[in-house]
Amino acid sequence: MSVAVRFEAICKDFGPVRVLHGVSFELSPGRVYGLLGENGAGKSTLMKILAGYEAVSEGQLLIDGQPQRFGSSRAAEAAGIVLIHQEFNLAEHLTVAQNMFLGHEKTRGWLLDEKTMHEEASRYLKQVGLDVSPATKIRDLIVAEKQLVEIAKALSRRARFLIMDEPTATLTSSETQRLFAVMAQLKADGVTILYISHKLDEVERNTDEVIVMRDGRFVTRELTASLTRQQMANLMVGRELSDMFPAKVPLAADAPVLLKVDGLSVPGWSNGLSFEVRAGEVLGFAGLVGAGRTESFEALLGLRTRSAGTISLNGKQVNIRTPREAMINGMTYLSEDRKGKGLHVNLGLRENLTMMTMERYARPWLDLKQEKAALAKAVDDFNIRTGDQGSRARMLSGGNQQKLALAKYLHSDPRVIVLDEPSRGVDVGAKRDIYFLIHRLAAEGRAVIVISSELIELIGLCHRVAVMRAGTLQTTLGAEHLTEEELIAHATGTH
Amino acid sequence: MQPARTDTTTSSLTKLGARIKGFGPVLGLIALCIAGTLLNGDFATIDNLMNVLTRTAFIGIIAVGMTFVIISGGIDLSVGSMAALIAGCMIYFMNQLAMGMGGDLAPITMLVLGIGMALVLGAGFGLMHGLLISKGNIEPFIVTLGTLGIFRAVLTYLADGGALTLDSTLSDLYSPVYYTSVLGAPIPIWIFLIVAAAGAIILNRTTFGRHVQAIGSNEQVARYAAINVDRVKIATYMLLGVCVGIATVLYVPRLGSATPTTGLLWELEAIAAVVVGGTALKGGEGRIVGTVIGAILLSVISNILNLTSIISVYLNAAVQGVVIIAVAFLQRGRK
Numbered sequence: 140m141s142v143a144v145r146f147e148a149i150c151k152d153f154g155p156v157r158v159l160h161g162v163s164f165e166l167s168p169g170r171v172y173g174l175l176g177e178n179g180a181g182k183s184t185l186m187k188i189l190a191g192y193e194a195v196s197e198g199q200l201l202i203d204g205q206p207q208r209f210g211s212s213r214a215a216e217a218a219g220i221v222l223i224h225q226e227f228n229l230a231e232h233l234t235v236a237q238n239m240f241l242g243h244e245k246t247r248g249w250l251l252d253e254k255t256m257h258e259e260a261s262r263y264l265k266q267v268g269l270d271v272s273p274a275t276k277i278r279d280l281i282v283a284e285k286q287l288v289e290i291a292k293a294l295s296r297r298a299r300f301l302i303m304d305e306p307t308a309t310l311t312s313s314e315t316q317r318l319f320a321v322m323a324q325l326k327a328d329g330v331t332i333l334y335i336s337h338k339l340d341e342v343e344r345n346t347d348e349v350i351v352m353r354d355g356r357f358v359t360r361e362l363t364a365s366l367t368r369q370q371m372a373n374l375m376v377g378r379e380l381s382d383m384f385p386a387k388v389p390l391a392a393d394a395p396v397l398l399k400v401d402g403l404s405v406p407g408w409s410n411g412l413s414f415e416v417r418a419g420e421v422l423g424f425a426g427l428v429g430a431g432r433t434e435s436f437e438a439l440l441g442l443r444t445r446s447a448g449t450i451s452l453n454g455k456q457v458n459i460r461t462p463r464e465a466m467i468n469g470m471t472y473l474s475e476d477r478k479g480k481g482l483h484v485n486l487g488l489r490e491n492l493t494m495m496t497m498e499r500y501a502r503p504w505l506d507l508k509q510e511k512a513a514l515a516k517a518v519d520d521f522n523i524r525t526g527d528q529g530s531r532a533r534m535l536s537g538g539n540q541q542k543l544a545l546a547k548y549l550h551s552d553p554r555v556i557v558l559d560e561p562s563r564g565v566d567v568g569a570k571r572d573i574y575f576l577i578h579r580l581a582a583e584g585r586a587v588i589v590i591s592s593e594l595i596e597l598i599g600l601c602h603r604v605a606v607m608r609a610g611t612l613q614t615t616l617g618a619e620h621l622t623e624e625e626l627i628a629h630a631t632g633t634h
Numbered sequence: 635m636q637p638a639r640t641d642t643t644t645s646s647l648t649k650l651g652a653r654i655k656g657f658g659p660v661l662g663l664i665a666l667c668i669a670g671t672l673l674n675g676d677f678a679t680i681d682n683l684m685n686v687l688t689r690t691a692f693i694g695i696i697a698v699g700m701t702f703v704i705i706s707g708g709i710d711l712s713v714g715s716m717a718a719l720i721a722g723c724m725i726y727f728m729n730q731l732a733m734g735m736g737g738d739l740a741p742i743t744m745l746v747l748g749i750g751m752a753l754v755l756g757a758g759f760g761l762m763h764g765l766l767i768s769k770g771n772i773e774p775f776i777v778t779l780g781t782l783g784i785f786r787a788v789l790t791y792l793a794d795g796g797a798l799t800l801d802s803t804l805s806d807l808y809s810p811v812y813y814t815s816v817l818g819a820p821i822p823i824w825i826f827l828i829v830a831a832a833g834a835i836i837l838n839r840t841t842f843g844r845h846v847q848a849i850g851s852n853e854q855v856a857r858y859a860a861i862n863v864d865r866v867k868i869a870t871y872m873l874l875g876v877c878v879g880i881a882t883v884l885y886v887p888r889l890g891s892a893t894p895t896t897g898l899l900w901e902l903e904a905i906a907a908v909v910v911g912g913t914a915l916k917g918g919e920g921r922i923v924g925t926v927i928g929a930i931l932l933s934v935i936s937n938i939l940n941l942t943s944i945i946s947v948y949l950n951a952a953v954q955g956v957v958i959i960a961v962a963f964l965q966r967g968r969k
Binding site: 490498 | 838860
């Protein structure tokens with residue numbers, strides 16, 4: 140009934156980039172595992188292989204001792220393995236019951252057997268402690284409920300091995316507690332759970348054993364009880380944290396304010412946000428998902444409607460309505476969504492680099508030679524590793540894509556730089572490069588704002604960290620008060 | 635630790651594959667020409683080739699403009715109807731001038747005014763499309779499907795269901811624009827070449843061209859990169875409108891009249907030329923040279939059918955349809 144999983148020397152290539160380098164370990168049934176690793180460590184890829192979403196390039200996967208190659212997620216489901224995605228796989232316009240039986244509809248003759256499906260759906264919803272009617276449309280549920288529907292759906296497919304990718308990222312703390320209660324119940328029923336999370340306190344409380352991956356390799360496995368959170372963090376990063384961050388340079392007492400925001404309000408997202416950042420300063424923005432950080436800065440750039448607020452750049456009040464006006468005024472914003480908003484992955488490196496500053500190369504015909512020279516310089520300056528400067532951006536690894544995105548957004552030589560999750564999805568080496576770049580930008584007298592969900596990063600980089608919760612600024616902590624506990628307390632409102 | 639690169643032979647192989655694919659339309663055209671020559675000795679004559687190219691010019695010029703619209707992620711279904719309406723308006727306007735509204739204007743001036751009006755109308759229609767699509771936030775498919783109907787209905791109304799025929803004095807003066815040869819080639823071929831060359835330069839060597847590709851590749855990324863997406867989109871539809879205007883200016887002297895069937899199905903041929911030329915219908919990338927070859931390829935097919943009796947000429951559109959689907963089949967999987 141239970142599923143034993145064994146990875147043997149699993150390798151995975153995406154184009155020319157190898158993201159998994161011979162990963163081997165085994166998971167015995169009926170336990171809760173925490174899978175730890177930085178962004179880009181290969182956790183998600185490995186789990187997608189296990190759940191049938193990706194094929195292995197080399198190596199093999201053994202289920203109950205038998206080599207298996209799942210051709211689809213459906214094949215993995217048939218073996219009892221289900222992955223619950225970070226962004227759910229639910230059809231918003233269909234009902235809970237319709238989603239649970241999607242692709243597995245029960246029929247009576249040629250017609251759907253709605254009655255049986257409803258009854259079964261109710262049973263599984265009850266099992267996960269979700270009190271909604273199976274006839275409710277998914278779009279009417281809140282995120283936490285959707286999560287439970289996903290789990291109920293997995294159970295309805297007789298899941299014996301549940302993979303959960305960052306399940307608590309968007310949940311409030313009471314919702315999180317409910318989820319953990321469900322997980323404990325599942326474990327008691329003999330279901331194996333593999334739980335991917337960055338929240339080390341949750342990993343510490345809810346798992347039996349942790350497995351650490353780094354840069355596409357298996358690093359180690361330890362009983363959870365034998366590790367401290369600090370040890371987990373060090374294992375993930377693979378070096379002492381102090382080595383990752385350059386020493387902070389104290390701010391000059393007379394450093395001028397470069398950006399001052401007063402009473403910024405974004406309908407539905409934030410209310411009365413005020414802050415300022417000075418030349419040479421790195422200001423962090425912490426908060427949970429949905430706290431309104433990204434949306435506030437998008438509104439600041441004119442990418443969203445703002446209902447109130449004044450912006451002063453370099454002491455001069457400005458009215459910014461488009462990203463172009465922001466750029467002309469010396470402010471730039473790099474989105475957290477690299478492939479969706481930051482880079483044209485299907486265009487070349489050169490086209491990406493000069494996209495925001497074409498007027499420099501057009502007179503009026505584009506000077507391709509000058510563009511190429513600019514790319515060669517950027518590749519050098521930003522340490523972008525690419526075999527071929529003529530290739531497309533999608534051929535780069537995550538870290539190098541991010542460096543290219545940084546080069547693009549810094550190409551206009553901005554004075555105020557807003558970086559949203561600058562180290563998301565990049566390997567440790569690239570992460571360190573990015574931290575040192577941020578440090579250098581500040582040292583050059585620019586103002587840098589870093590929005591990040593990685594507390595370690597905020598603590599290591601920033602002079603001050605502003606904490607947002609539910610659209611309002613809770614507090615701004617100076618370097619001397621920066622601890623994970625303090626940041627979490629303000630972000631969750633339990634201070 | 636950087637992710638290791640696997641062996642480089644695969645990437646150079648795929649590059650070679652991509653290069654061959656890029657030449658696909660050219661190879662197809664060469665194969666067709668060889669077949670045409672073998673099937674009928676008249677195919678490879680200069681007269682016939684000039685004839686084919688002149689006929690290609692209308693669709694080709696429109697297809698160059700269409701390439702921009704499609705690369706930016708849009709579509710324009712109305713170009714055939716638009717050409718018909720522009721032709722009708724142009725003839726109506728010039729006839730009015732000739733009948734006395736123009737006073738003492740020289741006929742040549744009336745002609746120039748008519749031509750100018752055709753281009754302005756094209757740009758105006760394009761502007762209207764662009765505004766409805768970008769500022770109005772309506773799907774390009776819907777907007778241009780609507781105007782496809784509107785344009786042709788208005789022309790039919792203006793022509794009272796029949797034909798609008800150009801004043802004979804003006805017609806005599808105008809017809810050389812279609813029938814005269816300069817340096818051995820008819821004028822429409824030269825205009826087609828100029829439009830295509832200008833299109834290629836604009837697409838590959840100007841900020842506007844780069845922005846068109848950026849928007850088609852990923853509109854959201856373009857917006858975040860401080861590109862004025864609406865303005866670029868409007869400009870692509872205006873550019874196409876002007877191309878339709880130019881094509882109409884060359885088309886009117888051929889018959890000297892506009893009827894409800896003028897420009898019928900041109901949208902299909904223009905879009906087909908773009909797609910056969912290797913531009914992805916979902917936008918992001920494409921080449922003007924490809925479009926030119928695509929347009930020529932399609933008219934060579936119909937020419938060969940005309941010259942030979944293997945397949946009935948009535949099946950011309952069917953053969954073109956097969957070619958389009960075959961090309962799409964070969965391009966499938968290209969992301």
